[in-house]
Amino acid sequence: MxxxxxxxxxxxxxxxxxxxxxxxxxxxxxxxxxxxxxxxxxxxxxxxxxxxxxxxxxxxxGGDITRKFEVVNHNYPMLSLANTYSKDELEAFIERCEKGLGKSPEYICELKYDGVAISLRYKNGELEKAITRGDGTKGEDITNNVKTVRAIPLSISGDYPDEFEVRGEIFMPLDAFQRLNESRLEAGEDTFANPRNTCAGTLKMQDSKIVAERELDSYVYGFLSDKQGFIATQFEAYEKLNNWGFKVPQKHDNKVLVTDKPQEIFDFINYWDKNRGQLPFEIDGIVIKVNRFSDQEELGYTSKTPKWAVAFKYKAEEISTELLDVIYQVGRTGAITPVAILDPVSLSGTTVKRASLHNADQIEKLDLHKGDYVFVEKGGEIIPKVTKVDIEKRKGRNLEKINFISQCPACNAELKRVEGEAQHFCDNSLNCSPQVAGKLIHFISRKAMDVEGIGAESIEQFIHAGLIKLPSDLYTLEFSDLIKLERWGEKSVENALEGIEKSKEIPFQRVVFALGIRFVGETVAKRLVKHFGDIDNLISASRETLEAVPDIGPRIAESLRNYFDNPLHIEEINRLRSFGLKFQVEESEKKLENAVFEGLNMVVSGTFTSFDRNELKALIERHGGVIKSGVTSKVNVLVAGENMGPSKRQKAEGLGVEIWTEQQFLERLDRRD
Missing domain, CATH: 1.10.287.610 (Helix hairpin bin)
Structure with a gap:
């Protein structure tokens, strides 16, 4: 066919x-x-x-929901590497290799990616399983999640064996980590500490669609097969793997070195110690291996590590430099972030001119003065941070104390600080230029209105041309407005206008998220929409009514009331409504009339035969129940599936929480009028 x-x-x-x-x-x-x-x-x-x-x-x-991760035995042990932190220890490793082989072997040096080790099994050219390191003899099958990593081929071509394994590292690139934290910060959610831990947590998520959104990347560095004899060295394995479709370290960009000269090994280590800051991902050292596989076999293994490989680990770098000034940045929600301006200094291979100061409390805690010498460190952070002041160098100098500003640096509006919050903010959202641009960029983003054909640069261009200031202005744009702009042709204009028109189909909960209200992220928007049903009910809700909604605390309730009490915001909502955006729940989205779980706070735990956990939670919500993340005194029912941890059951029993089996849940669900 x-x-x-x-x-x-x-x-x-x-x-x-x-x-x-x-x-x-x-x-x-x-x-x-x-x-x-x-x-x-x-x-x-x-x-x-x-x-x-x-x-x-x-x-x-992505899109598959994993009920649990199956534990799988490794076909070949997945060992760890011995670590070394000094030149003397590395020289001792080289001496042991030479003594064990009776010759000076060839070595291969490569970057030590700071991510999550993974084993990939291929059968007949297709990815069959992806398994975590686990305890080295067995790990968890996370194949559905790994399939979302685009650098890992699902299908390969070439002269490959029928069955083989590839070892590698999955990591989160720095720009992806920064975008993720920025989106969480804007949504009022806690940020993640570092890319490595975020990557590890992401790969263990149950919903592979979320994993796909996290933009993970990968390099591979190991090849294992019962038919391995046709490859003689580690470097030859890289060349084969690359030809089959894998992403491997390359000589041309100095990410791999093959040498029999120890001095070149040290030069490679020193080069990347100075230049690792230029990489788009984090490394924490260099791996040195004996290159020839026959030599590796002769040297052998200890119970935990190969004798033919070692990892040289870098120390976190800290350096002192002069604090020249402090400037203040304005985020899209009006949050003010102080940034230290530093006398340029080299740190981890990059020239650092700025460092994060987080908020007013941090400035006060450090007792900063203009002209202070401060210690700056990267230590896993994308943006360098000031860790402490060199008080000794302040002595005898009359320095100006740095006090947090009281007015917005962009629009001069008085800054506010809600009790209990760390950050100050500017609430002049409709006339503060960084907020205007930020809110528009957020409005068109994929998780909000998903306006295809328009990006952040387009928004900046439209603002500069005087075409838009508010989200509603997007729906007034015409062909004649855009075709006269630089770099806009007929096709791109048509795509943009089509994307704007199509965005009118976005459901209510994403429209609420797109409004850019402080602390209203995707989850909060969903809760609000489920509870109130349409925008008018939400607008008229009191603080007390808002706080009665599950997971809506005083901080979010106050932010919502401040937003809706501004008549300009109401005018903007009405204008968006007039253009056809959805400001009420569609009939198909409303909960079923048979609200058998109305008023019940419910926790779902374990695995189920009739549904996966997300389906079960959605069913509970459609029938009036409220999903909670953990067992507390406020929970009414624990729906217990197979393999639920005993501690959760014990806690529920101790608190008097009712426990339902899957069958009992189905029986209650079927009690229809």
């Missing part, structure tokens, strides 16, 4: 373009063209599911 052949052709073609983009960094088609082909494949797979590959490119976007 012609359509089936087209399905197979698209599958192969999209795997190839994915490899060119994420591994070779040499795309041959645009993102738009890739998405068009992907949508065509999705359509064909829906029509002919029996011909869809289990590793289809459409699986990259």
């Amino acid at each position: 012609e359509e089936v052949e087209r399905l197979k052709e698209l599958t192969k073609s999209l795997h190839w373009h994915n490899y060119l983009y994420y591994v070779k960094n040499k795309p041959e088609i645009s993102d738009y063209d890739f998405d068009i082909l992907l949508k065509e494949l999705e359509s064909l797979e829906a029509k002919y599911p029996q011909y869809a590959s289990k590793n289809s490119p459409t699986k990259r976007v």
Whole structure:
């Protein structure tokens, strides 16, 4: 059949373009063209599911819910590396290798990626399983999540063995980590501490769609097979892996070194100690291995580590420099963030001119003075931070104490600070230029109104041209407004206008999120919409009424009331409503009339045969129940599936919480009028 052949052709073609983009960094088609082909494949797979590959490119976007992670035995032990922190210890390692082999071997040096180790099993050219390190002999099967990492091929081509394993590292790039933390900060959520821990937590999430959104990346560095004899060295394995479609360290960008000269090993270590700050991901050292596989076998292993490899670990770098000034940045929600301006200094291979000071309390705690010498450290942070002041260097100098500002640096409005909050903020949201741009960029973002054809640069361009100031202004844009702008052709204008029009179909809860109200992230917006049903009920709700909504505390309630008490915000909402945006829950989204769980706070734990946990939670909410994350005295019911931890049951019993089995839940659900 012609359509089936087209399905197979698209599958192969999209795997190839994915490899060119994420591994070779040499795309041959645009993102738009890739998405068009992907949508065509999705359509064909829906029509002919029996011909869809289990590793289809459409699986990259995630969406599968994992009820639990199966524990799987490793075919080959997944050992750790011995660590060293000094030149003397590394020289001792080299001496042991030479003594054990009776010769000076060739070594291969590579970056030690600060991420999560992974084992990838391939069978007949297809990814079969992805397994965590675990205890080295067995790990957890996280295949669904790993399939979303675009640098890892789902299907390979070439002269590969029928079955083999690849070892590598999955990590979160620094720019992806920064975007994630910025979005959480803007939504009033806690930020993550560092990319490595965030990556580890992401890979253990139950919903692979969320994993796909986190933009994880990967390098591979190990090849294992019963038919390994056709590859003689570690570096040859890299070349083979790269030809098969894997992302590996390359000589041309100095991410790998092959040498038999110890001095070149130390030069490689020193180079990356100075230049690691230029990498788009974090490393915490250099791995040194004996290159030839036969030499590795001769040297052998201890019970925990290979004798032919070692990791040279870098120490966190801290350096002192002069504090020249403190400036203040304004976020899209009006939050004010102080930033230290420093006498430029080299730190972890980059020139540092700025460092985070977080908030007014941090400035006061450090007792900062202009002209102080301060210690700055990266230590896993993307933005360097000031850790302490060198008080000794202040003695005898008359320095000006730094006091937090009282007015917005962008619009001069008086700053406010809500009791119990760390940050000051400017509430002149409609006339403060950084907030105007930030709110518009947030409004069009994928998780909000998802306006295709328009990005952050477009928004800045529209503002500069005087075309927009408020989100509602987007819906007044016409072809004649955009075609006269620089770099805008007919097709791009049509795409932008089509994206604006299509955004009117976005459901109510995402419209509320798109408004950019302080502390109203995706989850809070969902809670509000579920409770109030339409925007008028939400606007008229008192603080007390708002706080009665599950998970809405005093801080969020006050932010909502401040927002809705501003007549300019109400005018903007009414204008958006007049353009056709959805400000009420659709009939199809409303909870069922049979609200058998009305008034019940419920916790779901364990695994179930009739549904996955997300389906079960959605069903509870549709029937009037409220989902809670943990067992407390305020919880009425614990729905207990298989493999639920005994501590949760004991806590529920101790608090007198009613415990339902899956069958008991179904019986109550079926009690219909």
